[in-house]
């Protein structure tokens with residue numbers, strides 16, 4: 001693709017130096033500077049790729065940034081030659097801007113930690129889960145995870161198993177339960193931004209972990225997983241239900257709720273009366289006080305839950321890698337404009353948390369222009385057009401359902 005506004009040399013240098021002259025693409029890290037054979041010169045093979053395009057019609061568009069902003073160091077990711085070319089091939093469709101920003105930040109966080117000896121950025125990412133043995137048809141598969149993911153495909157076996165395996169680093173009971181029927185062996189890699197690798201095995205209800213090469217009774221500092229299944233009717237009504245859904249204590253759930261009106265267009269005010277939550281909503285200019293949120297339309301309650309879960313994920317991702325998995329929600333949306341706006345809201349509101357939206361609707365995937373799409377067929381993965389490959393289905397037991 002044409003690159004009409006390359007980074008100025010000084011900016012390119014900053015981008016390269018911030019990356020330690022190493023490729024920022026996940027798991028590449030190739031050195032792009034070194035000695036030339038003649039003994040007095042250097043060889044340079046790296047390039048600064050634009051995250052949002054130099055030209056308005058370039059790969060990944062402009063992201064709403066001005067030309068000046070698009071030539072700032074923040075908009076550049078340092079890459080080896082191979083990845084630099086790949087990032088701009090196929091009109092930029094192979095890598096989303098979100099993905100590139102995540103890799104850049106992660107790589108810079110690691111380099112920063114190497115230089116200073118301390119991790120100054122708590123940024124992290126769950127990179128992959130490898131499944132060696134498990135129920136369903138998941139055995140032998142490796143799922144690479146991106147920052148913003150849509151997992152789409154028909155309802156099939158394996159989704160809920162995989163979700164629980166992803167969550168099992170912090171909730172090993174899932175593995176214990178599965179292993180009563182069948183042996184479970186998985187490995188998960190993530191960063192915080194130090195590398196971690198945990199192998200989890202389940203045998204006849206007993207679970208063992210090997211974390212970073214050492215046997216441990218449990219993973220003391222796992223990444224956070226928030227599993228949200230939205231076929232719940234009254235979960236907006238009671239603090240306890242919300243707390244359980246978010247895997248959060250009561251006091252923190254209340255605090256989180258009180259924060260919502262600041263950031264939301266729809267939520268004007270939240271009042272907590274005993275164990276009950278009252279929502280004051282701004283619906284197209286009309287103020288509604290809802291004391292029985294279970295009576296809200298399913299679509300609206302789904303939007304409120306997105307707000308709440310995003311706020312929780314956003315807050316948590318500031319201290320450790322956080323993965324928000326949302327299943328079932330988008331089945332409520334039949335209007336693709338609502339899908340689009342909800343994805344946009346999720347995209348920005350979750351900030352640095354990883355997100356996966358699980359949906360049977362292929363239309364939802366079509367609405368997600370800047371998301372990584374994983375398409376599954378009939379319980380087995382098909383060809384993926386993005387480096388993400390997993391399906392998720394989860395349910396949550398909410399009291400009072």
Ligand SMILES: [Zn+2]
Nearest residue numbers: 023028080083
């Ligand atoms: Zn590379």
